[in-house]
Amino acid sequence: MPIYFYTAHEEPHGCFSNFSRHGIDLDGAWWPTVEHYFQAQKFAGTPYANKIRIAFTPKQAADLGRSRQHPLRPDWEQVKDEIMLKAVRRKFELHTQLRKLLLATGAEELIENAPSDYYWGCGSDGSGQNKLGQLLMRIRMELSSLPSLT
Numbered sequence: 185m186p187i188y189f190y191t192a193h194e195e196p197h198g199c200f201s202n203f204s205r206h207g208i209d210l211d212g213a214w215w216p217t218v219e220h221y222f223q224a225q226k227f228a229g230t231p232y233a234n235k236i237r238i239a240f241t242p243k244q245a246a247d248l249g250r251s252r253q254h255p256l257r258p259d260w261e262q263v264k265d266e267i268m269l270k271a272v273r274r275k276f277e278l279h280t281q282l283r284k285l286l287l288a289t290g291a292e293e294l295i296e297n298a299p300s301d302y303y304w305g306c307g308s309d310g311s312g313q314n315k316l317g318q319l320l321m322r323i324r325m326e327l328s329s330l331p332s333l334t
């Protein structure tokens with residue numbers, strides 16, 4: 185049976201959301217959530233990226249990242265999938281309990297049940313691309329072949 189997740193506080197799989205409060209160290213800095221990192225990379229190398237890094241909540245980070253008052257980096261569409269992969273992979277490398285939970289999902293399909301997101305999630309009608317779920321399944325496969333991390 186597919187496993188759906190969306191809001192970060194929802195048990196047992198809400199921690200698969202990028203909004204879950206599991207920080208990561210990447211590019212020489214600490215990021216309170218994957219969402220902080222992902223949104224900041226839209227403006228990498230500018231002071232606005234650090235403003236997003238220190239946002240109080242992942243929701244605030246997302247709002248800042250979605251604001252178009254600051255110019256989005258021109259290659260964003262080309263690099264966003266790789267950036268997301270790097271950040272989510274780091275999250276599951278770093279947090280042992282999350283890694284165990286991800287591996288415990290076995291071969292089940294993972295679906296981000298985000299009603300308004302047809303790219304990272306499945307959208308309100310299930311027709312979305314579910315890129316985040318696909319990426320989690322890819323990371324699950326990578327981790328399962330690394331006995332030192334299982």
Ligand SMILES: Nc1nc(O)c(N)c(N[C@@H]2O[C@H](COP(=O)(O)O)[C@@H](O)[C@H]2O)n1
Binds near residue numbers: 191201203219296298
């Ligand atoms: N919790 C939550 N609320 C939303 O409104 C969402 N769209 C998502 N999905 C996550 O949003 C991030 C990408 O957002 P943008 O591409 O910058 O709009 C990504 O982390 C999705 O997993 N989640």
